[in-house]
Amino acid sequence: MFGFVKGLSKYRLAFLLILIAILAKLYQKDIVQLLQIAAARYLNTAANEHTETVPVKFTDTRDSIFTSDQLSTYNGENGAPIYLALLGAVFDVSRGIKHYGPGCSYNFFVGRDASVSFVSGEFEHYDPATADDVLSLKANDLIELAKWQQFYEKEYTYKGKLIGRFFDETGKSTAYHQKYLVLLDEAKIAKAQVDELRDRYPGCNIEWSEAKGTRVWCTTTSGDGKVREWSGYPRKLYNRDNKNFHCACVPEEELSDPMFKPYDKCADRATECFYRV
Numbered sequence: 572m573f574g575f576v577k578g579l580s581k582y583r584l585a586f587l588l589i590l591i592a593i594l595a596k597l598y599q600k601d602i603v604q605l606l607q608i609a610a611a612r613y614l615n616t617a618a619n620e621h622t623e624t625v626p627v628k629f630t631d632t633r634d635s636i637f638t639s640d641q642l643s644t645y646n647g648e649n650g651a652p653i654y655l656a657l658l659g660a661v662f663d664v665s666r667g668i669k670h671y672g673p674g675c676s677y678n679f680f681v682g683r684d685a686s687v688s689f690v691s692g693e694f695e696h697y698d699p700a701t702a703d704d705v706l707s708l709k710a711n712d713l714i715e716l717a718k719w720q721q722f723y724e725k726e727y728t729y730k731g732k733l734i735g736r737f738f739d740e741t742g743k744s745t746a747y748h749q750k751y752l753v754l755l756d757e758a759k760i761a762k763a764q765v766d767e768l769r770d771r772y773p774g775c776n777i778e779w780s781e782a783k784g785t786r787v788w789c790t791t792t793s794g795d796g797k798v799r800e801w802s803g804y805p806r807k808l809y810n811r812d813n814k815n816f817h818c819a820c821v822p823e824e825e826l827s828d829p830m831f832k833p834y835d836k837c838a839d840r841a842t843e844c845f846y847r848v
């Protein structure tokens with residue numbers, strides 16, 4: 572009795588399988604499509620879950636955002652990497668451990684943004700309120716800082732941004748940063764003008780003696796050794812601040828330009844002048 576029932580259910584199973592096979596053949600295309608949609612949905616969900624649950628490690632990403640506290644932990648102690656920030660940009664300087672490692676000459680810069688010290692040379696006292704406040708620096712200092720930044724970009728690995736004066740917590744450039752960039756541009760333009768002037772009006776030769784004070788004079792070779800065909804006359808050429816000047820050799824036809832001031836007690840066409848400060 573039970574054997575007959577068993578046999579019957581065996582046939583039912585076989586019949587069911589044959590039916591499935593026929594249907595599968597008939598709807599093969601639709602089944603494949605359905606499977607593809609299901610697989611895509613599954614992969615999408617898996618990807619979303621992945622980004623939500625896997626924590627991002629600061630050290631593993633290239634453009635991270637650091638708080639000052641986080642940055643200070645990258646100090647080379649107990650095997651930690653060595654990071655420093657310059658103008659809000661964070662660099663991994665672990666490769667330069669001989670300069671930046673604990674106890675080394677430039678360890679002062681590590682784990683912080685001490686941009687001002689890159690031009691002041693002050694490596695003793697760190698005041699977080701002023702250490703990266705660069706807007707009041709002189710134009711040439713801003714250019715120096717930009718050179719340091721280029722140096723770190725070239726020599727070391729850029730890691731991200733420090734939340735603070737230069738970047739906000741989303742990594743966006745702050746108004747302060749924009750102001751710095753404007754000042755830097757102005758500084759570069761001013762420097763280009765000065766360089767151009769120095770090129771056009773070469774520096775005088777210069778020497779100092781106790782007896783005569785400072786002597787400036789012009790020959791066909793300028794103070795920095797460049798040779799030209801004309802020698803010119805020594806004149807004071809003032810900087811933009813109008814306080815400091817340097818001695819420039821000016822050709823005859825341009826002596827009347829008001830940007831040149833004659834030396835006191837020096838004849839108009841003298842090729843050498845003396846003065847004391």
Ligand code: HEM
Binds near residue numbers: 688
């Ligand atoms: C404003 C003043 C100064 C600043 C901000 C400064 C900064 C630095 C920094 C950051 C480095 C490491 C560069 C790197 O990562 O490869 C360095 C290297 C060095 N500095 Fe200074 N420095 C200053 C003044 C001086 C002075 C006055 C001297 C010499 C008396 C000097 C001699 C050196 C030397 C010999 C090296 C190593 C060069 C090398 O091994 O490649 N620095 N300086």
